[in-house]
Amino acid sequence: MKKTIRRWGGAVFALVLCIGTAPGTANAFTMHGFGDVTYTATEMGDNGRDNNGFNLGQLDFYVAEQISDRVDVLVEFVIENPGDGFVVDLERLQVGYAVANQHKIRAGRFHNLMGYWNLAFHHGAQLHTSVGRPFFLEFEDDNGIIPVHMVGLWWSSRFETGAGKVDFGLMFGNGAALTGDAANNDTVELDPGSGGDSDNKKAVSANLTFRPSAVRGLEVGASVTAGTIVLSGTPGGIANGEIDQTVYALHAAYLAHNAELLGEFYAWNHDATMASGFDDSSAFYVQAGYLVGERVTPYVRYESLSADGMDPYFQTMGMTMAGTDRDKTIVIAGVRYDLNYRSAVKVEYRSIEDDNYDGSFTEGAVQWSFAF
């Protein structure tokens, strides 16, 4: 299924390039995008082999167009190398209809309504202050543990109240499936069902955010996504079956007076047909940055994940081994230098503690990111 999506992504990408960017044509539109080049050095010490090298990040292209007074479309592709050569992924394809000034319905494939980072930054490395995203918010094809995309329908509303702005979103779409087989060294990943729903069981996501008028730059929000994850083909050696998943998230973001303060908390609740007797798992991060002058932003971040070793969801994804809980933390300190509003260089140091799995080690990274 993934290969099919990538083939379609490549075909649509080529079509967009051909018809969309020809100057002077009636249908010409502007293509935007993000990209980055990152150098990473990992020092594993006694825990493994040191490693360093340059990496081309995800090259992201997107087009947003108002095609009538009420209808708009957004198409996004990413060219990336998952390890076996470059592929073109169709990341988003959405068509929207403005029902009224502040109410819109969309159909297609979207960024799931989870938390803050997933909606605000996603593939845009230039948009976030740090080099990368928190590790527990990785994309599905990077062994991510949150369904960061959904395929279906999306209703969004915005309300102006005396106290501030309230945004509400509701998504209804295909339930995710876990594909691949970790036991055969195949990558297991969440498939949001872009090509269809494997079990006809749908997923639902909802979020509510509030931006108070009294505190400019503050946003607080809560979100939830619920669905049934289908395990088939004995991925990861776990018995076939279904996992009813509910992921809760809370977030707060403050962006004003040159300061950036971000925090998100996630909790996973699973009810599985093939296992029981495990607890909820959780993760959070907090990030703080401050723009000094007009270009330099020092920042710090703390990330933490606590996953129950008996939870078949994390076992299947290769995140945990049976009976061994995973407590992983990452401390990050870095500096971002903005060359202009479309390009930045970031230098980052990371200290990783992952006692029962990868051990303790450090990393350094330098990234040059850009938007166009």
Added chain:
Amino acid sequence: MRKLALVWALVGVFAMGFGTAWAEDIVIVVNDNAPVQSLDAREVKEIYLGETGYWGDQRITPVGYQDGTPIQGTFLDKVVNISENVYKTYWIKRIFREGGVPPTKAGSSEEALRMVSQSAGGITYIPASALASAGGVREVFRVTN
């Protein structure tokens, strides 16, 4: 003397284009057929940030200016309350997050007026001195300087 005059003329041209603070009032105008009688600063700000997209059933089509023009810098400072760089970054983030299109960029107030006069949902801002000769538009808000 002629050289001195030439130097002052060049300095004057340079200052007009790149350095001077905006000195006159800015008038926000809409198409004559737009379904609004007046706007306040907050409503204008919401339009240029993409938060308000419709007047009833009428889609709003805001028109701004090319980057670096003095009237745009003053408008963003006094009405939207952000710098031009922050405004550009805001639209990159907004388009990526929600889709939509930013205000169209005009090269001059004459071009902006022409675009607004041709669109029932058109809105733009011009120097107050340009209002007298403008046709097909009407004032809905004024930023005094």
